[in-house]
Amino acid sequence: MRKQRSDGQETKRHLLCAACKVFAEKGFREATVAEICQKANANIAAANYHFGGKEALYVESWRYAFEKSLKTFPPDGGISADAPVEERLHGQILSIMSRIADPESYDFDMIHKEMANPTGLLTGIIQESIHPLFKPLISIIRELLGDKAAEHHVNLCQMSIRAQCFGPLLRARWQKKSFRSPKIPGIEPLLDDVKTLADHVTRFSLAGIRATQEG
Amino acid sequence: MRKQRSDGQETKRHLLCAACKVFAEKGFREATVAEICQKANANIAAANYHFGGKEALYVESWRYAFEKSLKTFPPDGGISADAPVEERLHGQILSIMSRIADPESYDFDMIHKEMANPTGLLTGIIQESIHPLFKPLISIIRELLGDKAAEHHVNLCQMSIRAQCFGPLLRARWQKKSFRSPKIPGIEPLLDDVKTLADHVTRFSLAGIRATQEG
Amino acid sequence: MRKQRSDGQETKRHLLCAACKVFAEKGFREATVAEICQKANANIAAANYHFGGKEALYVESWRYAFEKSLKTFPPDGGISADAPVEERLHGQILSIMSRIADPESYDFDMIHKEMANPTGLLTGIIQESIHPLFKPLISIIRELLGDKAAEHHVNLCQMSIRAQCFGPLLRARWQKKSFRSPKIPGIEPLLDDVKTLADHVTRFSLAGIRATQEG
Amino acid sequence: MRKQRSDGQETKRHLLCAACKVFAEKGFREATVAEICQKANANIAAANYHFGGKEALYVESWRYAFEKSLKTFPPDGGISADAPVEERLHGQILSIMSRIADPESYDFDMIHKEMANPTGLLTGIIQESIHPLFKPLISIIRELLGDKAAEHHVNLCQMSIRAQCFGPLLRARWQKKSFRSPKIPGIEPLLDDVKTLADHVTRFSLAGIRATQEG
DNA sequence: AATGAATGAGCCTTCATTCAT
DNA sequence: GATGAATGAAGGCTCATTCAT
Numbered sequence: 001m002r003k004q005r006s007d008g009q010e011t012k013r014h015l016l017c018a019a020c021k022v023f024a025e026k027g028f029r030e031a032t033v034a035e036i037c038q039k040a041n042a043n044i045a046a047a048n049y050h051f052g053g054k055e056a057l058y059v060e061s062w063r064y065a066f067e068k069s070l071k072t073f074p075p076d077g078g079i080s081a082d083a084p085v086e087e088r089l090h091g092q093i094l095s096i097m098s099r100i101a102d103p104e105s106y107d108f109d110m111i112h113k114e115m116a117n118p119t120g121l122l123t124g125i126i127q128e129s130i131h132p133l134f135k136p137l138i139s140i141i142r143e144l145l146g147d148k149a150a151e152h153h154v155n156l157c158q159m160s161i162r163a164q165c166f167g168p169l170l171r172a173r174w175q176k177k178s179f180r181s182p183k184i185p186g187i188e189p190l191l192d193d194v195k196t197l198a199d200h201v202t203r204f205s206l207a208g209i210r211a212t213q214e215g
Numbered sequence: 216m217r218k219q220r221s222d223g224q225e226t227k228r229h230l231l232c233a234a235c236k237v238f239a240e241k242g243f244r245e246a247t248v249a250e251i252c253q254k255a256n257a258n259i260a261a262a263n264y265h266f267g268g269k270e271a272l273y274v275e276s277w278r279y280a281f282e283k284s285l286k287t288f289p290p291d292g293g294i295s296a297d298a299p300v301e302e303r304l305h306g307q308i309l310s311i312m313s314r315i316a317d318p319e320s321y322d323f324d325m326i327h328k329e330m331a332n333p334t335g336l337l338t339g340i341i342q343e344s345i346h347p348l349f350k351p352l353i354s355i356i357r358e359l360l361g362d363k364a365a366e367h368h369v370n371l372c373q374m375s376i377r378a379q380c381f382g383p384l385l386r387a388r389w390q391k392k393s394f395r396s397p398k399i400p401g402i403e404p405l406l407d408d409v410k411t412l413a414d415h416v417t418r419f420s421l422a423g424i425r426a427t428q429e430g
Numbered sequence: 431m432r433k434q435r436s437d438g439q440e441t442k443r444h445l446l447c448a449a450c451k452v453f454a455e456k457g458f459r460e461a462t463v464a465e466i467c468q469k470a471n472a473n474i475a476a477a478n479y480h481f482g483g484k485e486a487l488y489v490e491s492w493r494y495a496f497e498k499s500l501k502t503f504p505p506d507g508g509i510s511a512d513a514p515v516e517e518r519l520h521g522q523i524l525s526i527m528s529r530i531a532d533p534e535s536y537d538f539d540m541i542h543k544e545m546a547n548p549t550g551l552l553t554g555i556i557q558e559s560i561h562p563l564f565k566p567l568i569s570i571i572r573e574l575l576g577d578k579a580a581e582h583h584v585n586l587c588q589m590s591i592r593a594q595c596f597g598p599l600l601r602a603r604w605q606k607k608s609f610r611s612p613k614i615p616g617i618e619p620l621l622d623d624v625k626t627l628a629d630h631v632t633r634f635s636l637a638g639i640r641a642t643q644e645g
Numbered sequence: 646m647r648k649q650r651s652d653g654q655e656t657k658r659h660l661l662c663a664a665c666k667v668f669a670e671k672g673f674r675e676a677t678v679a680e681i682c683q684k685a686n687a688n689i690a691a692a693n694y695h696f697g698g699k700e701a702l703y704v705e706s707w708r709y710a711f712e713k714s715l716k717t718f719p720p721d722g723g724i725s726a727d728a729p730v731e732e733r734l735h736g737q738i739l740s741i742m743s744r745i746a747d748p749e750s751y752d753f754d755m756i757h758k759e760m761a762n763p764t765g766l767l768t769g770i771i772q773e774s775i776h777p778l779f780k781p782l783i784s785i786i787r788e789l790l791g792d793k794a795a796e797h798h799v800n801l802c803q804m805s806i807r808a809q810c811f812g813p814l815l816r817a818r819w820q821k822k823s824f825r826s827p828k829i830p831g832i833e834p835l836l837d838d839v840k841t842l843a844d845h846v847t848r849f850s851l852a853g854i855r856a857t858q859e860g
Numbered sequence: 861a862a863t864g865a866a867t868g869a870g871c872c873t874t875c876a877t878t879c880a881t
Numbered sequence: 882g883a884t885g886a887a888t889g890a891a892g893g894c895t896c897a898t899t900c901a902t
Contacts, residue, residue: 011862027332029245033897043863048898115385116331117242156415163382168374170330200371200427207426208419223886248872258888263873265886438882457762459675463876473884478877545815546761547672586845593812598804600760630801630857637856638849653865678893688867693894695865 012050014040019047019061024106027113028058028121059121065106066129073099075133085143086206092137093205094198096165101194112170137161144209157209164201227265229255234262234276239321242328243273243336274336280321281344288314290348300358301421307352308380308420309413315384316409327385352376359424372424379416442480444470449477449491454536457543458488458551489551495536496559503529505563515573516636522567523635524628526595531624542600567591574639587639594631657695659685664692664706669751672758673703673766704766710751711774718744720778730788731851737782738810738850739843745814746839757815782806789854802854809846 018039022031033047033054040046051057079091100108111130114122141157142149233254237246248262248269255261266272294306315323326345329337356372357364448469452461463477463484470476481487509521530538541560544552571587572579663684667676678692678699685691696702722736745753756775759767786802787794 030332032895034895045863045865045898045900049862054897113331116328117245156412157419159383159386160379160416160419163378164375166382167378171374197371201375203427204372204375204423205419207422211422212415212418226886247870249870260873260875260888261886264888269872441883460762462874464874475877475879475884475886479883484876543761546758547675586842587849589813589816590809590846590849593808594805596812597808601804627801631805633857634802634805634853635849637852641852642845642848656865677891679891690867690894690896691865694867699893 011040011042011046015042015047015050015057016061016064019057020065020106020110023058023061023113024065024109027117028054028119029117033057055119055121058119059125062107062110062122063125065110069099069102069105069107072102072105075136077136085140086202088136089140089144089206090198090202092140093161093165093202094195096133096137097169097194097198097201100165100169108166112166134158134162141209144206145213149213153212157205157212160208161201161205164205168197226255226257226261230257230262230265230272231276231279234272235280235321235325238273238276239280239324239328242332243269243334244332248272270334270336273334274340277322277325277337278340280325284314284317284320284322287317287320290351300355301417303351304355304359304421305413305417307355308376308417309410311348311352311380312384312409312413312416315380323381324388327381349373349377356424359421360428364428368427372420372427375423376416376420379420383412441470441472441476445472445477445480445487446491446494449487450495450536450540453488453491454495454539454543457547458484458549459547463487485549485551488549489555492537492540492552493555495540499529499532499535499537502532502535505566507566515570516632518566519570519574519636520628520632522570523591523595523632524625526563526567527599527624527628527631530595530599538596542596564588564592571639574636575643579643583642587635587642590638591631591635594635598627656685656687656691660687660692660695660702661706661709664702665710665751665755668703668706669710669754669758672762673699673764674762678702700764700766703764704770707752707755707767708770710755714744714747714750714752717747717750720781730785731847733781734785734789734851735843735847737785738806738846739840741778741782741810742814742839742843742846745810746817753811754818757811779803779807786854789851790858794858798857802850802857805853806846806850809850813842 015036018036019031022036022039025031034044036057037044037046043049047054047057051060073095075095077088077091077095079088081088083091099105111122111126114126138154138158141154141161145154145157230251233251234246237251237254240246249259251272252259252261262269262272266275288310290310292303292306292310294303296303298306314320326337326341329341353369353373356369356376360369360372445466448466449461452466452469455461464474466487467474467476473479477484477487481490503525505525507518507521507525509518511518513521529535541552541556544556568584568588571584571591575584575587660681663681664676667681667684670676679689681702682689682691692699692702696705718740720740722733722740724733724736726733728736744750756767756771759771783799783803786799786806790799790802
């Protein structure tokens with residue numbers, strides 16, 4: 001009945017992987033150590049043994065999910081810095097939305113759950129990790145608004161764009177989980193077409209930025 | 216320690232009130248019947264006595280919170296139907312954001328928790344209750360886009376506006392709850408100034424709608 | 431919402447009636463005061479008010495059921511004392527079995543439950559009440575066995591007959607309650623034909639008594 | 646207070662053993678997991694850990710009790726198939742009665758409780774397990790009645806015998822449990838002398854079968 | 861090093877009973 | 882006299898964690 005001795009680090013990665021999925025789907029509290037260990041084909045005590053507890057596993061698994069996402073979706077969005085500013089904005093938005101929409105990415109789902117039911121365990125790490133991701137976006141906004149734009153103003157625009165990236169996709173996921181037939185038409189299929197969504201957000205936001213610029 | 220036997224509706228309302236707060240703060244699963252009863256100065260069995268169980272209390276307390284919010288924030292936003300369309304849009308946005316930002320309103324917080332960790336208990340009621348709230352917003356968007364606008368297009372714009380209403384305020388609440396000092400400057404004070412936020416979202420979105428209109 | 435003031439003894443009888451049914455169906459422990467009161471269209475506190483508690487209601491309701499049964503099924507079985515001994519035996523057996531099989535008689539069902547899960551509350555009353563019921567049966571057995579029969583022997587035969595009266599009907603009730611299809615054929619329809627059953631038991635037992643007589 | 650970690654089957658068997666006793670004495674509903682665990686010198690969560698819940702423990706413990714009984718009391722009663730039919734009948738009856746009377750056998754007590762307050766959990770298993778036990782008895786009855794005997798008739802005789810086996814012993818147990826002194830003389834000591842009882846039932850029933858045969 | 865048996869705290873729920881009205 | 886709101890004890894179950902092996 002003994003597991004084939006596979007380094008021990010093997011199990012650890014399995015646990016991280018399983019933990020990401022479960023935490024992303026259920027959040028910290030509703031996720032159970034038992035389920036995670038089972039999904040990872042590991043002993044029920046493995047989580048405590050390898051990570052010291054549920055909390056540490058939570059933090060570690062978010063880090064793991066984040067770094068995995070980072071590799072798949074490079075923060076530059078694949079657009080060169082020489083491209084026109086509109087194109088770069090579009091790149092940023094598409095990059096963020098793709099990442100959120102990717103069913104293999106778990107970091108944003110975990111953030112969502114953490115925002116809804118804060119454990120306080122991720123607060124620091126998230127801000128340190130996520131903030132830099134939005135730095136290029138801030139630069140672009142500032143470039144579009146001009147040098148004289150107030151910091152306050154930049155923040156407002158950044159918020160508008162961020163919110164547009166998050167909102168529809170989370171809603172889509174919720175409706176996917178709900179059993180009843182969706183009554184609000186036109187939203188749920190959006191998840192399947194991130195490109196259309198990103199196009200819209202880009203055009204919408206470009207106009208928004210420019211309109212508020214002259215305010 | 217014995218309660219004076221009153222109407223019986225007294226305790227029931229106390230329970231609903233306490234339940235709203237606790238469910239809004241912790242979500243269904245993390246909330247405990249014990250805490251709710253304690254906050255309502257009632258016995259631990261009171262919740263089951265009056266509502267039959269935690270689940271029924273959950274549904275009932277959302278209904279309670281929703282109706283209370285509805286009274287405080289009339290959906291028309293206080294703007295007459297004769298006003299210019301821009302003004303009406305601003306009224307809608309301000310109404311929604313005020314509602315979400317109000318620390319005495321619990322319905323949107325509960326929805327947020329429900330979206331993150333669906334119990335399935337609110338799915339039907341929410342959609343029946345919330346959807347009508349956004350109907351005037353849809354009308355306004357359609358008015359701005361013109362009659363020829365595709366349904367699909369209206370939905371995208373609606374989503375953009377909705378997301379901008381939700382996003383920043385939820386974020387703000389999260390940071391308020393988090394223990395660590397907020398590292399992202401410029402966002403959290405926004406909660407205190409809903410008007411500024413609504414002004415921005417209105418101008419930003421008006422431009423966005425008009426820009427995508429000619430698409 | 432107030433009950434029409436109907437003597438107060440009205441409610442008491444309703445309670446007794448409901449209690450018989452519920453106690454007969456579920457036994458003391460599984461029966462709940464709430465269900466009894468509901469069935470009796472009475473307040474949940476009525477049982478305590480009128481009887482002082484669940485236990486007292488239990489005892490009282492058994493007495494009620496027993497006396498009601500006694501009226502419906504006179505212990506003599508309707509056979510005159512002049513009839514031949516075989517006929518009188520048949521009368522006794524038919525009387526007992528009819529009583530047990532009658533769906534309106536609750537006393538034997540309550541006894542059965544009490545035997546399975548003794549509360550100790552009925553022990554005395556049952557023996558005082560039921561024992562006389564079997565006195566004529568004992569006489570008949572003694573008559574059949576002859577004067578020289580040992581007490582011990584009479585008891586054995588009495589037991590054989592009693593058991594045959596109880597057994598099949600309890601079994602029949604059980605199978606009626608079970609959801610799965612009955613796998614033992616030929617027993618459950620017996621409940622519907624008490625006469626056939628009583629005929630069999632009488633003939634079977636007469637032979638039995640006579641056979642052991644010469645032992 | 647910590648248990649020495651043994652096989653794990655150790656505790657499981659302790660639990661089964663304790664469960665048999667408690668379930669046999671109190672029935673499913675009145676038995677508490679706490680009492681069972683305490684009797685098994687195990688933690689209160691042990692029952693759930695090893696069996697998944699009270700219901701599963703109930704089913705499993707009945708199976709355990711049944712198989713233990715089966716070993717102690719072989720269904721053939723120790724009489725060879727070549728013996729005269731009367732002797733074989735006696736063997737059957739003695740086997741069944743010994744089993745029921747054995748204070749270490751819990752399966753029939755559990756069945757009795759289950760019949761009085763059906764949980765529905767044992768219905769299937771009981772019929773699958775108990776029915777074969779009575780098959781040889783049926784054969785013997787048919788042999789005694791002759792080939793032309795109606796199925797219906799066989800069933801009646803089987804019932805008569807079964808009832809005589811069950812009845813007196815259950816009654817005896819009840820009186821043993823009752824607190825008040827037994828008022829019905831001559832029955833309770835029977836438990837101590839199963840052989841006498843079985844002799845009587847055999848003779849009584851043999852005569853009964855033969856008497857009804859010519860009907 | 862790694863397992864799985866075992867634990868104890870905590871949660872939701874049920875129910876007979878009590879008490880103010 | 883009679884009601885129904887309210888209580889507290891108890892039960893089954895879940896789950897993160899610990900410990901002997």
